[in-house]
Amino acid sequence: MRQSFGKKLVLFFIFLAFIAGTITYGLARPVSSANAPVLITVEPGMTTNDIGALLKQRGLISNVFLFRVLAKIEGLEGSLQAGEYQITPSMTVRQIIDMLARGETAYRQFTIPEGFTVDQVAALLEQHKISDATQFKSLARAYAPYDYMTAGEGTLYTVEGFLFPDTYRVASGATAEDILKMLTKQFDQQFTPAMRARAAELNLSIREVIILASLVEKEAQLEGERPVIASVFFNRLKQGMPLQSCATIQYILGYPKPKLTVQDTQIPSPYNTYQHSGLPPGPIANPGLASIQAVLYPAETEYLYFVADKNGAHRFSRTYDEHLAAIDQVGK
Known part of the structure; x- marks a missing residue:
C-alpha cells in the first residue's frame, strides 16, 4: 500500500515537472524567428483570454492558456493596456506581455492646445514619453523647413508659432526632428x-x-x-x-x-x-x-x-x- 502511494507520488511530481517544463518551454520559445512586425489592436475592455486569442489568431503565440498563465503569474492579468501594438513573431510570450503591460503602443497620441509655447510642447512630449524635452527644444531653436519661418535676430525658437495646435498620432521611436516635421507640415497645410x-x-x-x-x-x-x-x-x-x-x-x-x-x-x-x-x-x-x-x-x-x-x-x-x-x- 505504501509502495503504491509512493509510486503515485513520484508520478505526480513527474507530471508536475512535465507541466512546468512545458510551460517554461512554451514561454521561452517564440512561434518563429520572423522579425516582420504585425500590427494588432487591443480594444478597451478585452480580457486576457480575448487578447491571447487575438495573438494566436495573428500567429504571434501558439497557446492561449500559456499566455493567460504567465499573465496571472506575473500579476498582470488585469493590467494589459488597450492600443495599437507592433509585435513580431520572434518575441517570446513574456516579452509580449511586458509590452502590453507597459503600454508600449506602436503609435502615441498627443494634443497640442491652442496657445501652447515650444517649452510647453516639449514638456508635453516628454510627459507622454514621446521625445526628450531638452533635445526637442535644442532642435526647435533653428529648425526652419519653410522660408516664412526664417527668423530675425533675437528669436528664441524658429518654430514658435508654427507648431499647429491639433491632435497627432506619432509612431513609437519617432525622433524630435520627425515630430517637428509633422507639426510644421500641418501648419503649412492649414495656412491655406x-x-x-x-x-x-x-x-x-x-x-x-x-x-x-x-x-x-x-x-x-x-x-x-x-x-x-x-x-x-x-x-x-x-x-x-x-x-x-x-x-x-x-x-x-x-x-x-x-x-x-x-x-x-x-x-x-x-x-x-x-x-x-x-x-x-x-x-x-x-x-x-x-x-x-x-x-x-x-x-x-x-x-x-x-x-x-x-x-x-x-x-x-x-x-x-x-x-x-x-x-x-x-x-x-
Whole structure:
C-alpha cells in the first residue's frame, strides 16, 4: 500500500515537472524567428483570454492558456493596456506581455492646445514619453523647413508659432526632428492659399500674421473678442505706438504671471513690447485658427487700449483717459 502511494507520488511530481517544463518551454520559445512586425489592436475592455486569442489568431503565440498563465503569474492579468501594438513573431510570450503591460503602443497620441509655447510642447512630449524635452527644444531653436519661418535676430525658437495646435498620432521611436516635421507640415497645410492671399492684401508676411495671432491668442479669453483685440494691435502699429502686450512680458518670464510690475515691463529683451515698438522678433505661442482668422479679418475699431476684468472679458478704450477710467472700474 505504501509502495503504491509512493509510486503515485513520484508520478505526480513527474507530471508536475512535465507541466512546468512545458510551460517554461512554451514561454521561452517564440512561434518563429520572423522579425516582420504585425500590427494588432487591443480594444478597451478585452480580457486576457480575448487578447491571447487575438495573438494566436495573428500567429504571434501558439497557446492561449500559456499566455493567460504567465499573465496571472506575473500579476498582470488585469493590467494589459488597450492600443495599437507592433509585435513580431520572434518575441517570446513574456516579452509580449511586458509590452502590453507597459503600454508600449506602436503609435502615441498627443494634443497640442491652442496657445501652447515650444517649452510647453516639449514638456508635453516628454510627459507622454514621446521625445526628450531638452533635445526637442535644442532642435526647435533653428529648425526652419519653410522660408516664412526664417527668423530675425533675437528669436528664441524658429518654430514658435508654427507648431499647429491639433491632435497627432506619432509612431513609437519617432525622433524630435520627425515630430517637428509633422507639426510644421500641418501648419503649412492649414495656412491655406486663401489665407496667404489675404495676408498679402494686408501687406503682411505669413510670419507677421502669426506673430500678431500669437499675441491675440495669449491676450484673448473670449472668442468674440479676438478680432477686436487684433484691431487694437493694428491701430497701435499704424500710429507707431508700442504694442505694450502683457503676454510678451509673460513669454520673457517663462510663466503666466497674474499681475505684472513696472520692473517686469523694463526687462531687457527684444520681445519686450513695452520697450520696443513694432512687432517682437517672433511669435510668443502657437495660435489656433480662430486667432489667425482674427488677424486676417480684424474688427474695424478706433480702440487703442484694453484691460481685462476679473472674468477675463476686456474693456476697450479709444483714449488714454478712457483707459485709465476702465482700469479704475475693473479694479473696483
